[in-house]
Amino acid sequence: TMTDPTLHLAVHLSMILSLRVGEILGLQPGDIDFDAADGRGTITVGRSLQRTEKLALEKTDPNQIYHIFPDQREGSSSALVLKKPKTKKSSRTLYLTKPLKEELLAWLEKLRQDELAMDGRYRNCGQLFRLPNGMPVAPEALSKWYRTWRAEHPEFEKIVFHGLRHSSATYQLIESGGNIKAVQGNTGHATTGILMDTYAHTQDKPRLELAEKLEADFYSQDIGSPKSGSVPVKENLPDSIQITPEGMLKVVRQMNPEQRREFTRLLFA
Known part of the structure; x- marks a missing residue:
């Protein structure tokens, strides 16, 4: 039901790898190693793409900034900035699933086709997520596309894009039997305490369901x-x-x- 390849890949990355929006858009093709981990493949998170007010940029430590993209609109008061990740723990290498690996390979082929179609007018920004003209996808654009899709599909739970990361972390905690350190390695939370404070409710739902099952059965x-x-x-x-x-x-x-x-x-x- 999600036919937009850009949105589909972004949601896939968020759900499987627990990535933040900025981390998804901060990825570059070179971050992917399809042969690593005995062919399973890995992806390394090391940057975040954010829209930042230019006045705030003047006060930002230059060492935290990798690149400032040129304005798409003349006179814009903000800029797309490629920055260092949120915390040291945010820099991490994650394992791919087979379906995600296949989708990434198809996506890279799509980027090549986009460049050929532009006949020399393609402006390769270097990011994994690009518009058909080669420029970067902005966080607000991705969020808008997701909101539009969600409005068109009321049959799915109403959840904001960042909520996909929460759902991913919750699912991983349950599936791992509560292996907090393993899940923290995937989500990039600064401490296990932050992870548990955020997702402590994950044990409430299954226990409530158990109580309801016991009541119904007994x-x-x-x-x-x-x-x-x-x-x-x-x-x-x-x-x-x-x-x-x-x-x-x-x-x-x-x-x-x-x-x-x-x-x-x-x-x-």
Whole structure:
């Protein structure tokens, strides 16, 4: 449903690699090594593209700036600036997935075709993300394209572009079983504390879902009266839904393998 190749690649990078908008647009073709990691491929994040007011630029440490792109509009009060990343941890090398690697290869071919189509009028800015004329894609342009697409597809969750990075980090935390250091290496957060402060809610949703599943399963069972020596969990319930250790085991035994794995994972999360 996302047919714009520029937007599709940007969203793909954000979701799989947890990249910020500026980091995505700060990438250059030379940052990609398709043969690294035994052919899996890597991409190195080391720059950020931002729109900065020219007055603020005058106060910016020149050592933090790699390049200032020429104005696209005469008299503009701001400029596109290629800067050093947000923090030292923001500089990182990330592993590609096979689909992402294939999309990047197709994208580089598209850039070559764009240059040929311009017949000498192409202005290669050096960035991975370029307009058809070779100039860089601005952060506000990418965000606008994404908002337009989102408005045209109400069936998808309403989430801002930066929210894709949050969703990516949340997914990685859950999939890794809470391996904070590994996820921090991908997201580029300055500290694990910042990562956990931002995404501490990730454990709330699965635990809430577990509580709802337990309620739905346990209270729907005809568990019967507690046997001699058993201790009911909730004594004021009618006999037909008394919760006992035996009853709990009965419910667990009736779960399919996938439900059992999910139950165990969430129980000890």
